[in-house]
Amino acid sequence: TAAEGRAGLRAHAFDALTRARERTLALSDCVEDAELTAQHSPLMSPLVWDMAHIGNQEEQWLLRAVGGQAPLRPEIDSLYDAFEHPRAERPALPLLPPDEARAYLTKVRGHAFRILERAQLAGRPLVADGFAFGMIAQHEQQHAETMLITHQLRRGPAALSAPPPPAAPAEAVALPSEVLVPAGPFTMGTDDDPWALDNERPAHRRELPAFCIDTLPVSNGAYLRFIEDGGYADPRWWTPAGWDHLRRTGLRAPLFWQREPDGWWRRRFGVREPVPEAEPVMHVSWYEADAYARWAGRRLPTEAEWEKAARFDPGTGRSRHFPWGESSPGPEQANLGQRHLGPAPVGGYPAGDSALGVRQLMGEVWEWTSSDFSPYPGFTAFPYREYSEVFFGPDYKVLRGGCFGTDPVVARATFRNWDYPVRRQIFAGFRTARTPLPEEQV
Numbered sequence: 001t002a003a004e005g006r007a008g009l010r011a012h013a014f015d016a017l018t019r020a021r022e023r024t025l026a027l028s029d030c031v032e033d034a035e036l037t038a039q040h041s042p043l044m045s046p047l048v049w050d051m052a053h054i055g056n057q058e059e060q061w062l063l064r065a066v067g068g069q070a071p072l073r074p075e076i077d078s079l080y081d082a083f084e085h086p087r088a089e090r091p092a093l094p095l096l097p098p099d100e101a102r103a104y105l106t107k108v109r110g111h112a113f114r115i116l117e118r119a120q121l122a123g124r125p126l127v128a129d130g131f132a133f134g135m136i137a138q139h140e141q142q143h144a145e146t147m148l149i150t151h152q153l154r155r156g157p158a159a160l161s162a163p164p165p166p167a168a169p170a171e172a173v174a175l176p177s178e179v180l181v182p183a184g185p186f187t188m189g190t191d192d193d194p195w196a197l198d199n200e201r202p203a204h205r206r207e208l209p210a211f212c213i214d215t216l217p218v219s220n221g222a223y224l225r226f227i228e229d230g231g232y233a234d235p236r237w238w239t240p241a242g243w244d245h246l247r248r249t250g251l252r253a254p255l256f257w258q259r260e261p262d263g264w265w266r267r268r269f270g271v272r273e274p275v276p277e278a279e280p281v282m283h284v285s286w287y288e289a290d291a292y293a294r295w296a297g298r299r300l301p302t303e304a305e306w307e308k309a310a311r312f313d314p315g316t317g318r319s320r321h322f323p324w325g326e327s328s329p330g331p332e333q334a335n336l337g338q339r340h341l342g343p344a345p346v347g348g349y350p351a352g353d354s355a356l357g358v359r360q361l362m363g364e365v366w367e368w369t370s371s372d373f374s375p376y377p378g379f380t381a382f383p384y385r386e387y388s389e390v391f392f393g394p395d396y397k398v399l400r401g402g403c404f405g406t407d408p409v410v411a412r413a414t415f416r417n418w419d420y421p422v423r424r425q426i427f428a429g430f431r432t433a434r435t436p437l438p439e440e441q442v
């Protein structure tokens with residue numbers, strides 16, 4: 001019945017919001033207050049900014065827009081407006097101190113839950129299917145990933161811990177290195193996922209030529225061969241902008257890597273360890289991913305190729321919600337949700353394979369694509385232009401698939417992330433693709 005449907009949606013929204021809050025608190029309660037107000041990198045906000053910004057977005061959308069309530073603290077709106085203050089400036093703002101930020105989060109959430117209990121979750125698009133509640137849960141989880149990035153940049157002893165991800169099954173060594181995806185149309189984007197965000201809509205048909213895509217993400221071991229082959233010293237592999245960036249910054253390896261007399265080491269969440277060759281490479285810029293692909297005689301996949309490899313089921317001709325089918329991601333299918341503090345070795349999570357046999361598309365590392373972030377045909381900004389629309393254009397490259405730090409509420413095969421091609425602090429790696437020769441396309 002409609003009443004049961006509403007009760008189910010309400011419970012789903014309640015759970016998503018509750019899980020997001022547990023994560024925000026776990027990422028902030030594990031360090032001293034002084035570390036919450038400190039700036040660990042000019043690329044990031046102080047953690048205490050993310051905390052109150054999460055509360056302020058929730059206040060604006062759930063309390064004011066959905067609930068029709070008067071502002072609780074209108075005077076802080078501008079402090080937590082991401083467009084008014086770039087990240088580097090945020091530590092100097094008169095931010096709510098940690099205790100006040102926590103109290104604000106709790107107060108807003110109390111109101112949000114009362115509004116959720118009474119909401120019809122139907123009718124106007126903002127509340128239909130609980131969209132605003134889902135959007136705010138996703139917003140908080142996106143910031144939880146941002147906060148995890150801040151933790152990675154932070155110096156000092158480890159504050160976080162988690163069990164290691166599972167090893168890859170032995171059979172993974174026998175996987176073909178690439179999968180051939182035949183030419184033909186597929187459905188990209190979605191109309192029927194109630195919590196999908198504006199830039200994932202509308203569903204539309206894309207006709208693609210045949211392409212080959214790596215079965216697995218590029219590993220640290222493979223990337224080391226590029227470094228050791230002089231990849232960072234050879235302009236042939238780099239776009240002019242990438243080469244220029246490399247010359248100005250002196251990049252020589254992924255962020256957090258260091259060459260020592262006994263080999264390559266890295267720092268991750270406060271722990272120094274040898275670079276594990278079997279893990280997907282991470283903390284590379286788009287320029288580095290693009291250069292590696294050229295060195296390997298290949299290229300990055302387009303965003304549409306990535307999505308077809310992840311969603312297209314040649315048996316039915318339809319696009320799936322997730323690589324493995326329709327069921328929401330479980331711990332067998334993908335390394336998501338900060339259960340682990342890093343990606344699993346390449347070859348892991350066989351239960352998450354796509355219909356075409358491509359592995360580890362969801363979770364592990366975000367994957368750079370060759371595509372600029374642009375609107376799908378028929379795009380309409382909803383509910384605010386500043387979520388996606390203001391970022392469309394050639395400045396941003398699209399990343400797909402989510403990473404170990406991404407919550408399942410955000411991770412779907414249609415979800416689109418984007419960042420500048422120079423960015424390396426995000427948990428991003430890549431896989432490569434190529435266009436097959438005519439005689440390869442049987």
Ligand code: AVJ
Binds near residue numbers: 139143416
């Ligand atoms: C979609 C991850 C690029 O963090 O800048 C958070 C998500 N938007 N608050 C970002 C977002 C508003 C966004 N990304």
Ligand code: FE
Binds near residue numbers: 053057082139143
């Ligand atoms: Fe935000």
